[in-house]
Amino acid sequence: MFPALDWVSHHALTKPRAVALRNYDDSLSRTWAELEPRVGRLASGLLKEWGLRRGDRVALLSNGDLRFFELQFACMRAGLIIMPLNFRLTPHELAGLCREMNAAMLVNDAAWQRQADEVATLANIERRLSWGAPDSAFDRMAEEGDVMVFPDDIGSAHPTHILFTSGTTGKTKGAYSTHGTLIAQALNQVQFAGVAEAGAHVFVPIPLFHAGGLTLANPILYFGGQVTIAARFDPAATARVLGSRTVGITHLALVPLMYRMIADTAEFADLDLSGLRVALVAGGRLPPELLETYARKGINFTSQYGGTETGPTITALDPARVDKALAGSCGQKAKHVEIRLMDTDGKDVPEGQPGEIWVRGPAITPSYIGRPRDMDFTGDWFRTGDVARRDAEGFYYIVDRVKDMYKSGGENVSSVEVEEILIRHPSIAEVAVIGTAHEKWGEVGLAVVVLAAGGSLTLGDIEEFCDGRLARFKQPKALKIVEALPRNVTGKIAKAQLRDMFGGTRSA
Structure with a gap:
């Protein structure tokens, strides 16, 4: 360590x-x-x-x-x-x-x-x-x-941070970072993100309660670079910062929605991005048309996959491999990470076949707080709950989730957490929440509801009921009322069938 x-x-x-x-807002x-x-x-x-x-x-x-x-x-x-x-x-x-x-x-x-x-x-x-x-x-x-x-x-084992994430249980969990995991994350970012290069300067308009907000900030500080912080994300202001030679931003890490919002600003048409060395994207997949929009500015993205519990970087994509980006790859494994793809029996899957991602390495959290370690680890291996396949060149492709969650605007949303609130509504007898594609937010929640006897329900009723109980980004943005929820042979709600019925998503 x-x-x-x-x-x-x-x-x-x-x-x-x-x-x-440096603060962007007050200098x-x-x-x-x-x-x-x-x-x-x-x-x-x-x-x-x-x-x-x-x-x-x-x-x-x-x-x-x-x-x-x-x-x-x-x-x-x-x-x-x-x-x-x-x-x-x-x-x-x-x-x-x-x-x-x-x-x-x-x-x-x-x-x-x-x-x-x-x-x-x-x-x-x-x-x-x-x-x-x-x-x-x-x-x-x-x-x-x-x-x-x-x-x-x-x-090195002394904890430094508790960062919050959502997991398979539907409850927000706190994951430890330590002195050692921070250093390992910095080293993992050297190869693909150039955080140790002279003059590295990252702009951080993304909230710092996210592991994503710290993905490049702490590694660049570890190697003595500069971090400029914005109070909140403003797409036009971010565009102006990126195009300013005086400020001199070299690195940026955002979720797909934010890159789209920047591209939609009036400033983007004349934006000079020649000083930007690394445009990192995580928390979802960039559509091909957006990849092409930025490619015309000379920017190829460094896609990364990971989670709060993993440093966060597990894989990273060389921006020169545009072919893999267009194919939907999240890259090859980071240097200080080991990856296995496992079947439901805990055995390695053959190359090219999908399996649950298990990882280990010095950047992985030692534990969640107040949670038995064997709920998430098998020996030294952390079970991510995500499913991927690996090609012959070692590139990974996220194909599904074991975890019952979706990402809205780059935020993890646990379906179970939302369901536990909605089921308290007097007009709801049964409910299942799935993620569905949304042009702006990437994914939003769709509540599939079986009404209680004599009950009636609108999306507005759901929004009113959730206010004060759930953060707005967690609240469902769509509603479907059904006679019954599909179930599998064990009686569990068949969410895969719901996704097929209503166009649910399985994005990374």
Whole structure:
């Protein structure tokens, strides 16, 4: 396993005047030399002033901001665990996660103050810290007090993050990242994403509570590059940033929907993307027409496949292999990952045949929190729940999911979680939710419903019922009412049959 080390102090010594972090919205920036004492003071303050102890979880609710990384590095130095929260969830959902994960502190920015107050009340979190207001407590702590150095006794296995994902059970799960898994992910990105190259500079408009938001950011910081962060995604602003030679963006990682939204802006027609070295796409497949739209700008995409639990990178596609991109491949395996394709009996499938993806390697999470390891692992092998085939050149193609989920706008949505809410509606006797193709969001939820006796139901009724219970991206966007749900011989709902009946999706 890779030894733990402090990235900030290393780069502050070797390249002190280089910019590490910059906010796009307010132009606030930090050189490595400026970042070092702020991280050290925050680490010291969290332990001494706030009384946190090693292993405590620090929840964060914020838009994109360089202070995310200041807090991340402070937690890494103090032996704490940062737990970024999905601001698209309701306060009740967030409070449930905080209680389940035993969050010791809640940090927020000014934009999410009201929601954070509600979460803290519901989850009974007393330690609070915020930034964004004049003379904020966060910035005061970063500018005053003792500077803590990286301890000698923090090892590579020490947890650094809890990142949330959805799994086969339908419940949101927290997956650990560690000092070691972060370094392994950085090394996995060297070959296909060039994160160690001189002048690497990634623009991050994607939320930082996503593993996807950190896919290139932390690897580039590990090698001493620069990260520019936007508070929220704006397609026109992103286009302007990418075309600016002054800003000098070299790397970008987005979901397919965001690349389409950029292509639809007025700015795109005259956009010069010659400075962009890597356009990484994950969370879904780019259609051929969009691949061609960007190819006319000289951009071939680096497709990647993976998950929160896996670093996230499992496979990556060489952008020069346009033939494989058009064929729908998600690439070849990353260097520090082993992959097996397994049948339902736990045996390797022949080449070219579909099998469940099992992976192992130093970037894989050691465990979910509060969940028996053997529910997801067989020995050292993590069972992803996704099905793929591999061709003779070692390129992988996602063909189905074992996991009962779909992706809407790049967000994982668990069908089971949505079904558990909908079944509480008095007009619903039975319900199954599947993903269906959507021009804008990639996939959306379709609720297939058997009505209760005397019941009636519209999509508007479902939306009203879900408000406050489910985040909006999880709420079904289509409704079909049926007499009965198809079932297999064991009595389980036959979702494959529902997908065939109603045009459900099986995308990656």
